[in-house]
Amino acid sequence: MSAVLEAEGLQTYYGKSHILHGVSLTVGEGELVALLGRNGAGKTTTMRSIMGLTVPREGRVKLFGRDTTGKPPYRVANLGVGYVPEGRKIFGHLTVHENLLVPPQTKGPWTIETVYRLFPRLDERRTSKGGRLSGGEQEMLSIARALLLNPKFLILDEPSQGLAPVIVQEVMRTVGRMKSEGMSILLVEQNAFLALELADRAYVLSDGEVVYDGAAATLADDRARMEQLAGVSHAAVDIRH
Template sequence: MTAALRITDLQSYYGKSHILQGVSLELGEGEIVTLLGRNGAGKSTTLKSAVGALTPRSGRVELSGRDVTGQPAHRIASAGLSLVPEDRGIFQLLTVEENLRIAVRRGSPWAMSDIYRIFPRLEERRRNGGGKLSGGEQQMLSIARALLGGPKVLMLDEPVEGLAPIIVEEIVDQIRLIRDAGVPILLVEQNLAVCRALADRHYILEMGRIVHVADAAGFARDPATIDRYLGVSA
């Protein structure tokens, strides 16, 4: 069966530093999969290598069976692989609605009405400037902009970092709605409660290598492995 996203033996460098050392993972249709690891393990580098923000030295990135390895970032985005970065990257001086409208892509299955259904806060604040939003609202806006491009796969880098628990719960529900709407999600996240609540499967990355793979049930039964690789009490 063709995976929504398949990464095979990815080798990536920053200068002479060998960061990704043979990373392989798969994301199936209808799945949420997490990529976990300590700071500096290579999680964000994996996402950047997949979307063309960093050109891998070798390996393969396939989107619905199509090889997109090393293509320019705009071509990979057009093919349907979308990354919501940790810094969110919204336009501070534009309103919420202006931020959204410039992201609309012809032929996308996502309309503004879909966005406002999943993110009602954005509709309430559609005339507010991007810089006037809370951190959680900015995160919602960043995810919503990515959806308007019609992604086949959505990758989220630390979407709930630093957010209040009530906002975290809201974003968790929104991520589920996006998956249920047919967009598989690769999630990098430090909040293990969020990962457990959302993910079908988990990969753990350490020093640029995948060191553990588990489904949700196996992950829940194995606190010793979680503590070993993530350095937290399960």
């Protein structure tokens, strides 16, 4: 299996605050990898380091075999990386359809019409302002916008955060569908149960260090260890079709 992402020895700071302490992780082609950990463990900083939003002081990031360390985010995205940030970051003053017109047109299976078919709620609300959407609808819009780049690798940061269980089911079924279609995915998720149900492998961060690296099923079966290491939610949500 060829590596889509190779991050090695990331040492990332915010000013004088040392956040990541030698974080290393990989994502293989067609693989879904979960990144778990308590709030403040360094998950979002890891995503930002990969995307070039916060450049690590030490360590290397390779995407599709190319060294992207220190490259600006648009260069990273142009390689075929989609990023759905925590907090959605949609344009509240634009309509749903206008939000979907923001990404540059790229060749591939994902078009505005195909994402409307994927998310019928967005089709129904295509003329609604982004700021008037529910949290779940905003998450769908954020994912749809990333898909329009036709990425080969998708990074999702806390897609279920703040959503009602029924909407979480819908969002996670979508993630599962993307995986089944061969997309490589790095999933940062507070709900460990959900993430491990979908993932092939998992990493756990604690205070900016990797404290677990292994099969998702192995971690899911060891509830005591998962609680001790991850300190995250285990609420069960049925994401089967």
